[in-house]
Amino acid sequence: MARVGVLLMNLGGPERIQDVGPFLFNIFADPEIIRLPNPALQRPLAWLISTLRSSKSEQAYRSIGGGSPLRRITEQQARELQSLLRQRGIDATSYVAMRYWHPFTESAVADIKADGIDQVVVLPLYPHFSISTSGSSFRELQRLRQTDESFRKLPIRCIRSWYDHPGYVLAMAELIAEQVRLSDVPEEAQVFFSAHGVPKSYVEQAGDPYQKEIEACTTLIMAELENLLGYGNPHSLAYQSRVGPEEWIQPYTDEVIEQLGEAGTRDLVVVPISFVSEHIETLAELDIEYRELATEAGIVHFRRVPALDTYPTFIEGLADLVGSSLEGPEINLDEAAKLAGRVKFYPQERWQWGLNTSSEAWNGRIAMLGFAAFLLELISGHGPLHAIGLL
Amino acid sequence: MARVGVLLMNLGGPERIQDVGPFLFNIFADPEIIRLPNPALQRPLAWLISTLRSSKSEQAYRSIGGGSPLRRITEQQARELQSLLRQRGIDATSYVAMRYWHPFTESAVADIKADGIDQVVVLPLYPHFSISTSGSSFRELQRLRQTDESFRKLPIRCIRSWYDHPGYVLAMAELIAEQVRLSDVPEEAQVFFSAHGVPKSYVEQAGDPYQKEIEACTTLIMAELENLLGYGNPHSLAYQSRVGPEEWIQPYTDEVIEQLGEAGTRDLVVVPISFVSEHIETLAELDIEYRELATEAGIVHFRRVPALDTYPTFIEGLADLVGSSLEGPEINLDEAAKLAGRVKFYPQERWQWGLNTSSEAWNGRIAMLGFAAFLLELISGHGPLHAIGLL
Structure with missing residues (x-):
């Protein structure tokens, strides 16, 4: 019987207060979240935004107990789904791939390879497709597939969205x-x-x-x-x-x-x-x-209304989705991520959308803001240079 | 029946090449690994050492497939141990707490609390006790226990070492x-x-x-x-x-x-x-x-000789250890981490041991080395300031 890997994709979340800043950095460093005219500006801008936003965000995570429960809940969903699929006679093992925090997609792919999986069903835990959620996760997986020959050989079936299931x-x-x-x-x-x-x-x-x-x-x-x-x-x-x-x-x-x-x-x-x-x-x-x-x-x-988490009707729905996907044709990552319009996403050659619609001023603004952030860090005593002990 | 949480502690390892530097930083930032006369120097020195060592270490991780298999193997051990304990009639759930990489101890503690566990058995996956391995993990858990009232209330049984089991x-x-x-x-x-x-x-x-x-x-x-x-x-x-x-x-x-x-x-x-x-x-x-x-x-x-990984005789041994621990008295983290000698570890008031036995010169050396590392990063194009896009 073919061994099926079910790859559940989600956002990820920081589980310790000191991880909030790096988590925000990862989000804003994603061109699917903020599109800039010059890709070289992506990381400095991400650093700037995550620095400016981290203390407010840390406060929010403190208010919910000091960290995100997303990894725990997603792993519970993965276990429940795996059990149900096996009860239905599908030799499935589930894996969790987070986009912006641990466990990252790389870990899931390494596990899939180590377990000798024969084919993969990719199931984003976002019912509705968006460029910035499922789209970004599909792109990330595509990047890994392009550089990994043995992973590339595995048949793959991507479920694009399931808001109407x-x-x-x-x-x-x-x-x-x-x-x-x-x-x-x-x-x-x-x-x-x-x-x-x-x-x-x-x-x-x-x-x-x-x-x-x-x-x-x-x-x-x-x-x-x-x-x-x-x-x-x-x-x-x-x-x-x-x-x-x-x-x-x-x-x-x-x-x-x-x-x-x-x-x-x-x-x-x-x-x-x-x-x-x-x-x-x-x-x-x-x-x-x-x-x-x-x-x-x-x-x-x-x-x-509580989130679905491991609500049995929901897990049954996910198992149905995986079952139907296995009966259908292979659907690769490009097909899963494609958009109806004629917008060209890659390479990042034009500034199609992002924080603002005027691109010319950004270079100067970022230089100014970067300097301001450095001063801010000097004055406030918080920021990435402090985090590594340099200030 | 009491719900038992079995907390497996290990080192952790980076699963992506870009995580090698931060992982090394976490190791060298641990005073159980390098003891300095002045705790304020810990993070700058950790930054320096991790910067200097990361490219060689990245090369080593590349040679074994681009990342450490430790999380995957430890999670497999956790699953096998949990199954065996449940077969033996113990309502056990196992958790993984890594010392220097994800999943960190904080995640395991949050999971233990969310699962409504009644008592905890702490089992370091180091057969032999050392200050720098089990000792450091016990200390880390102790820090979390001191600041978390609901976790502190859980009865705890620590297994110090099991080299003779x-x-x-x-x-x-x-x-x-x-x-x-x-x-x-x-x-x-x-x-x-x-x-x-x-x-x-x-x-x-x-x-x-x-x-x-x-x-x-x-x-x-x-x-x-x-x-x-x-x-x-x-x-x-x-x-x-x-x-x-x-x-x-x-x-x-x-x-x-x-x-x-x-x-x-x-x-x-x-x-x-x-x-x-x-x-x-x-x-x-x-x-x-x-x-x-x-x-x-x-x-x-x-x-x-292969490492034990999930070798059945080994997993049976771990299950025996947990079973015996549950029949014995509570053993708290301080007892588990104590040393035979009269050496006082906390507070970090004297430089008892570390990279060197002469402490006076370190301040000046670190300043010099820090500047050298900055120059090195400028020249080589690698290091933490590049990682966040500042250089």
């Missing part, structure tokens, strides 16, 4: 239904989907299907929810976690919460739609920041 | 016997134990029991081997992996290999005695460097 949709609806039923007047509870945002230019200029998939997904979930409950609830959708000066896809979560409060909403059932695991965005942003905002806005009950 | 001794003898039997004249094959060395000052000044435990262990293994084979083999013991200018415990592996070659040894059965998993010291140092040296010295067959 019945198992996932049902799992989401079941968890939402539980919270709706707890409301004072269940029929009137507002189901409020909050997705991670992306810059508007990703969607409008680069052809990222993310927003469309999020919208289609909420429609499917609301239909399934009505099916479960026997009545339809009002619902809304917004986008959270915006950073940087650029416009992101709208509406923004904080603005919608305020509007719902003003409109007299009493029961808010908050659904973290683009996250399948508890993470800083659910545990800190939703549970702490937005909960406070909602209370201030007059919302009486802020009920947050 | 019958299961371990038998497993070693079985693997050695296999290689001895392959020799041209099995009775004459030289059984050559190569242990990781430590500075002589650890043993003579700080009271590290490491060398005594290594010596006692080889005696036990040779007796068991004779029992298995029905004849006694000549054997020898030496210490490898020395770094720095200080004298380490002797004899050194390279010197003994040359002497054995000169004495006309044909069959050498090389036993990596202080390593229970394949690692850079077995795969690069023994299999590549010392093998070459042995061939040059006229040794005809250089047979390296």
